[in-house]
Amino acid sequence: MSRVWNFSAGPAVLPEEVLAQVRDEVLDWHGCGMSVMEMSHRGKEFGIILAAAEADLRDLLAIPDNYKVLFLQGGATQLFSQIPMNLAGGGSADYLVTGSWSKKAVEEAQRVAPIAGAVHVAGSTTAKGAVADGYTRFLRDDEITLDPKAAFLHLCTNETIYGVEVQDDCAALAARAARVPLVADMSSHILSRRVDVSRYGLIYAGAQKNIGPSGLVLVIVREDLLGKAIPTLPSTMDFAVMAENISMLNTPPTFGIYVAGLVFQWLKRQGGVAAIEQVNVRKAEQLYRCIDESGGFYRNPVDPANRSRMNVPFTLADAGLDAIFLKEAEAAGLMNLKGHKSVGGMRASIYNAMSEAGVHALVEFMQQFAKVHG
Numbered sequence: 001m002s003r004v005w006n007f008s009a010g011p012a013v014l015p016e017e018v019l020a021q022v023r024d025e026v027l028d029w030h031g032c033g034m035s036v037m038e039m040s041h042r043g044k045e046f047g048i049i050l051a052a053a054e055a056d057l058r059d060l061l062a063i064p065d066n067y068k069v070l071f072l073q074g075g076a077t078q079l080f081s082q083i084p085m086n087l088a089g090g091g092s093a094d095y096l097v098t099g100s101w102s103k104k105a106v107e108e109a110q111r112v113a114p115i116a117g118a119v120h121v122a123g124s125t126t127a128k129g130a131v132a133d134g135y136t137r138f139l140r141d142d143e144i145t146l147d148p149k150a151a152f153l154h155l156c157t158n159e160t161i162y163g164v165e166v167q168d169d170c171a172a173l174a175a176r177a178a179r180v181p182l183v184a185d186m187s188s189h190i191l192s193r194r195v196d197v198s199r200y201g202l203i204y205a206g207a208q209k210n211i212g213p214s215g216l217v218l219v220i221v222r223e224d225l226l227g228k229a230i231p232t233l234p235s236t237m238d239f240a241v242m243a244e245n246i247s248m249l250n251t252p253p254t255f256g257i258y259v260a261g262l263v264f265q266w267l268k269r270q271g272g273v274a275a276i277e278q279v280n281v282r283k284a285e286q287l288y289r290c291i292d293e294s295g296g297f298y299r300n301p302v303d304p305a306n307r308s309r310m311n312v313p314f315t316l317a318d319a320g321l322d323a324i325f326l327k328e329a330e331a332a333g334l335m336n337l338k339g340h341k342s343v344g345g346m347r348a349s350i351y352n353a354m355s356e357a358g359v360h361a362l363v364e365f366m367q368q369f370a371k372v373h374g
């Protein structure tokens, strides 16, 4: 067996310890004679697994008691329409557009606007006057026009494709939005840094970036926001119904929840979110320094104030070298560095499960490559 350094944006690298534990338990979970994949979601064993996963997540993020934790399916993409159908209450909602995911969220909300409520773009880094910036920074305060009567304000706190991250845990935005609940897509950086959950009305995250296997999506929602769903909403999409049924109205993604639970335990063994955040800061610093000190050989276009610690896109000054870079990287065991098709170049996703040694290996390779081809 040999493992590579996997810089995939998602589904992404998982802690090796967790994978080994899954392997050891796959035929017989804790002496019950069957795999988690084979057991009833209503049984005692799975009840223990689900309760532990929720308790550990609550611990890791210090989730206040007046928030529900939901383990759902359909991915973050389904939530783009599910959230307005649950929360907009036929009124309107504000959206910030700072990259392709927040833009997708707007497009999906617009599809259901006739039944869910109007969509108002309250700020966009591609708006007129800011086109030249593309998606390379978060919005300045004076570029955001909030509706005080909006049902919620939606944003993506880490744009996975462009590598644009909100660095202040939405402190300024939450203060400004006052009583309008923030709804945050944290898919690609949840659990990578400390958050004050009480600043948000709803936090959601697909599992396959920083949590576990795909097929599971997490929703953390303040209780008072529940119960406003449109009356025709299917029950599996209704947060209040799913909360009443502890995410088990129907069969939940049991295996995904189990692996996520193991990742939460692993994270606790690392010292929790504050400890892994320090590691993530060091990893990101190392990689951005390599890019910035390459004399223009590598380039990252994102405003340093909004550079993502999780997703680091970069281009080579000579795009003609892209294919050679990727080929040599693969030969060195550095996989999935090709950038998203909409951006080009490279992207290194360095989630919690990517070790400092992995980032170090990438930096060494990049320095050597620049020396040879520069």
Ligand SMILES: *Cc1c(COP(=O)(O)O)cnc(C)c1O
Pocket: 010, 074, 075, 076, 077, 078, 101, 156, 158, 159, 160, 185, 186, 187, 188, 206, 207, 209
């Ligand atoms: C990956 C990603 C999504 C989409 O997740 P799916 O599970 O594929 O629907 C949405 N938002 C962000 C920020 C992402 O990184």
